[in-house]
Amino acid sequence: MAQDEQKPPEHLPDSPIDQSPESPIRMPEQRAPQGAPARGTARYQRDGDTPFALAGRVLSSRWRALRERFSRDFMRRTLLIGVSARIFHPEAGAKGLLSKNLQYLEESIAQWVMSRDVLVVMIPTVNTNGLLHPSNITLRHYARHLDGLVLQGGADVAPQTYCESPTRPEWSGDRARDLYELELLHEFVNAGKPVLGVCRGCQLINVAFGGTLHQDVATNVPEALAHVHDLYDAHRHAIRFPPGSSLGRMFRGMHRPVVNSIHHQAVKDLGRDIRVEAYSDPDGIVEAIRYDRAEFVMGLQWHPEFHRAGGVELLDCTPVLDEFLRAARDTRL
Template identity: 40%
Template sequence: MSEPKLHQRPRIGIPACLMHEDPERPLFKGKALQYTEKKMALAVWRAGGLPVQILDLDERDAVEEAVASCDGLLLQGGADVHPGHYGEEALRPEWNGDAVRDRFEFSALELALAHKKPVFGVCRGAQVINVGLGGSLYQDINTQVEGSLVHRDWHRYEVIEHGVRLESDSWVARAWDSEELLTNTIHHQAVKQPGEGLRVVARAPDGIIEAVESITDERWIVGVQWHPEWLDGSEVGGPHRSPGRMAFEAYLGVCNERR
């Protein structure tokens, strides 16, 4: 695929991950940081888009201007979603999530839908979509789902994987050109009750929901639990046109069609 000229690239807004003030952190002691995981930005660029980081500037107007100027919204991975947003208390303190980042990303999601921007969520991003549309999550899969697979292993991280079965008539199946995938798995939380209008389009062998989507003339939303940006071909010696890259190309195609 020939590289698009810069002004032709769809602008993909990526709300920043937040690192809050920490007086014990050796770098930027006591300062709040905002960042994007590099492979996510590279995935957008290599697929033909321009990644644009959306910053949390503590004002809704700033988020709206940023979202309105982009052709799509991409929600990246990271911290747990605060269970209070779906009417629960944390079963353990470490599952309390990041309520500040949640509110920032819920605003971005709401505004993207209001402006009819295609929304693609990865891992935490899929969970933000689900909770933002009124759904709920398993706070911890292995604690709450009997017989579930191990979906996250800190020591093996993106090396751990499992199969995923896709609904044949879904956008996800078309984007990956398959009804069965072997995916990485780096999440300990997952969709429990799907949000309003969301269709379940992929499950792991243990029944855990791995992808949701809602595609109409009025809105375009897809969320996947795995990390396609980490399946970019670099694991086999370079940025080849891997299935992960094909999926980002398909998403950018949607952004081009709808902008």
């Protein structure tokens, strides 16, 4: 091969152009396409974005996330419903456990409330002056931290509580429980929390606002139906809703629904701002009441916890429970 053919040309057409500082030839400066982000800016950022605009969007996104999380947790938090305690007073000469004051709840009332996936807490009596175990806890603390109150059935309301004397010794009632439940009721009402009274609880609501009771329906209203029987929760009668009652709206179109009847006392004179929600049919004995100056304070003279959900023989009282729990959620803050 010839010598001149072995020497490469000084510049080939396809060779890169010398970019050294001494070279007089410069490549044109690379420019970003129109509308693309400036050099040093992430490609996903908006054209002309500023740190302030970006910070605003970040804060807005964080706020939306916190708001959604709060709403989700707020709606999912399980309701806490308090149930007043029944009280067993020691009998004379009793030994062991029966020599102590016992506080308990009837199983069915707890299961009825828990059927809507809420937690039930029995509220004990409190004694800030206890000799063995004094405490600063009061019933007001329970009203503050729980979402609603159910007053369960049990012993008679003492006539002394509504300024009467018992006409028979066996109708003297449970004065100690009256005082405990009256304080509990007023604490929940003052806290704006809903209250549902069952049987004795219905009577107590009426007494709490100045009403009175028939100490014995058969004695005071001899023409009335039998409202208590050896059949206990199997005893029943029909009821009717007066015009304009909230129960009438709740059970619209239901003519003379049937409820159980397990009480020998009943509402007599209505308390302040108490209105009748249901009567026994046909004798007119008060079977349900509502306190008008609160969002939800209602008493049912029958035992809804003994009615089967979805049943047709006895009134399915699940709508009452649902309204009570909705009020509890609405007022939980």
